[in-house]
Amino acid sequence: MKKLLTIAGSDSCGGAGIQADLKTFSAHGVFGMSVITAVTVQNTQGVFGVQDISPDIIQRQIEVIFDDISVDAVKIGMVSKTETIKTIAETLSKYSIQNLVVDPVMVSKSGFHLLQLEAKEALITHLLPMATVVTPNLPEAEVITGLEINTLEDMKKAAHIIYKMGPKYVLVKGGHLEDEAVDILYDGTVFTYYNSPRIDTKNTHGTGCTLSSAIASNLGKGLSIVEAIEKAKNYITIAIENSFSIGKGVGPTHHFYELYKKAGLL
Numbered sequence: 461m462k463k464l465l466t467i468a469g470s471d472s473c474g475g476a477g478i479q480a481d482l483k484t485f486s487a488h489g490v491f492g493m494s495v496i497t498a499v500t501v502q503n504t505q506g507v508f509g510v511q512d513i514s515p516d517i518i519q520r521q522i523e524v525i526f527d528d529i530s531v532d533a534v535k536i537g538m539v540s541k542t543e544t545i546k547t548i549a550e551t552l553s554k555y556s557i558q559n560l561v562v563d564p565v566m567v568s569k570s571g572f573h574l575l576q577l578e579a580k581e582a583l584i585t586h587l588l589p590m591a592t593v594v595t596p597n598l599p600e601a602e603v604i605t606g607l608e609i610n611t612l613e614d615m616k617k618a619a620h621i622i623y624k625m626g627p628k629y630v631l632v633k634g635g636h637l638e639d640e641a642v643d644i645l646y647d648g649t650v651f652t653y654y655n656s657p658r659i660d661t662k663n664t665h666g667t668g669c670t671l672s673s674a675i676a677s678n679l680g681k682g683l684s685i686v687e688a689i690e691k692a693k694n695y696i697t698i699a700i701e702n703s704f705s706i707g708k709g710v711g712p713t714h715h716f717y718e719l720y721k722k723a724g725l726l
């Protein structure tokens with residue numbers, strides 16, 4: 461079984477963060493491992509607090525995994541602050557990482573800053589150059605590039621600027637566009653488009669976490685970047701189509717829809 465590691469924050473209500481990543485890994489038939497960077501106090505209505513994990517514990521979690529287990533792909537999500545980012549980058553640089561998906565998580569759907577504002581530069585300097593693929597949503601791409609992004613042309617311009625910051629590939633996600641959910645992959649030369657109709661639901665908690673973990677799973681299994689994203693886009697679209705309410709606010713996507721259907725559990 462392929463072995464996948466997520467380095468991200470815990471979401472107590474289970475729809476995003478580490479919990480979404482591990483569910484996504486399991487749905488892809490890969491073995492999921494986790495290094496928790498921060499614990500959030502979170503439900504479907506918002507984020508109400510954060511406890512950062514100390515850099516020493518983050519470093520040692522990463523080290524004991526890599527010293528013992530061969531890791532097929534890594535996904536990085538919420539990294540909270542500059543010190544955490546530097547620790548992750550320095551520790552990972554001691555190992556040869558085959559596939560690294562960086563989801564530059566900044567602000568939750570509910571508006572909470574999961575990345576401290578002053579940590580933006582550290583993320584750009586230390587994590588983007590290490591990434592196989594970086595997956596900003598539109599607000600994140602705006603913060604990283606300083607552009608205002610409203611159209612596909614703007615998304616392409618942003619992808620070009622982010623590409624120059626060092627990742628091998630850039631995927632600008634269009635989940636925040638009005639009509640269609642179009643994601644754009646840029647490899648430095650060619651743009652590849654991943655289209656899906658916009659699904660009318662409020663239950664989109666953790667869509668970005670889920671997509672990036674699905675991409676990491678597919679890369680870990682040896683798929684090319686174009687195929688890995690194609691399959692991941694299909695997976696997130698089905699997960700959003702079958703999303704559901706669990707509380708009063710923004711509900712999670714269905715990480716196991718296809719598997720449950722086959723097993724007669726639905």
Ligand SMILES: Nc1ncnc2c1ncn2[C@@H]1O[C@H](COP(=O)(O)OP(=O)(O)OP(=O)(O)O)[C@@H](O)[C@H]1O
Pocket residue numbers: 476567568569596597598633634635636641642643656657658659660661664665666667668669670671693696697700
């Ligand atoms: N309403 C929707 N209908 C169809 N696809 C969507 C919808 N919302 C998001 N997506 C898709 O989900 C994936 C994640 O994109 P999105 O822009 O929502 O990420 P995000 O904002 O980082 O998510 P999050 O912050 O919730 O983790 C993309 O493939 C995007 O196109």
Ligand SMILES: Cc1ncc(COP(=O)(O)O)c(N)n1
Pocket residue numbers: 468469470471476477478500502537538565567568569570574664665666667668669
């Ligand atoms: C720990 C953690 N990581 C990431 C997100 C982003 O997800 P969303 O934008 O759907 O709130 C989150 N809410 N919590």
